[in-house]
Amino acid sequence: MREITLPELQDIMRECAGEDEAVASLEDAADRPFPELGYDSLALLETQSRVERAYGVTLPDDIFKDVTTPRRLMEYINGLVLDAA
Numbered sequence: 001m002r003e004i005t006l007p008e009l010q011d012i013m014r015e016c017a018g019e020d021e022a023v024a025s026l027e028d029a030a031d032r033p034f035p036e037l038g039y040d041s042l043a044l045l046e047t048q049s050r051v052e053r054a055y056g057v058t059l060p061d062d063i064f065k066d067v068t069t070p071r072r073l074m075e076y077i078n079g080l081v082l083d084a085a
Contacts, residue, residue, distance in 0.1 A: 001055060001056050001057075001081050001084060001085065002055075002081070003077075003078040003081050003082070004051070004055060004074055004077050004078060004081070005074070006026045006027055006030055006070065006071070006074055007025075007026070007027070009026060009051075009070055009073065009074050009077075010025065010026040010027075010070070012047055012050050012051060012054070013026070013039060013043065013047050013070070015050070016043045016044075016046035016047045016050060017038065017039055017040075017043035018043075026070045029070070030069065030070045030071035030074075031069050031070075031071050032069060032070075033068045033069055034064065034068060034069065034070075037070070041064075044064050047073075048063060048064075051077060055077060055080075055081060056081075056084065057077060057080040057081060057084065058080075059076075059077075059080075063076070
């Protein structure tokens with residue numbers, strides 16, 4: 001299984017939140033908390049589900065309690081991917 005990149009995560013998150021490509025790049029905002037970026041709990045839940053299907057990992061139900069930024073989410077997912085390899 002391959003690791004996720006910020007652009008790939010952004011594509012998933014945009015689809016889940018119904019955003020268009022005019023929204024700021026996660027590359028520029030990777031360390032900002034999800035609420036500041038406009039992601040609500042429903043968008044994050046859908047993101048969790050899509051990531052699990054696409055990357056073959058299982059994220060804890062309360063993942064967004066401690067993982068609060070896109071960069072931290074990417075790092076967490078990649079840690080799971082590497083552990084599974």
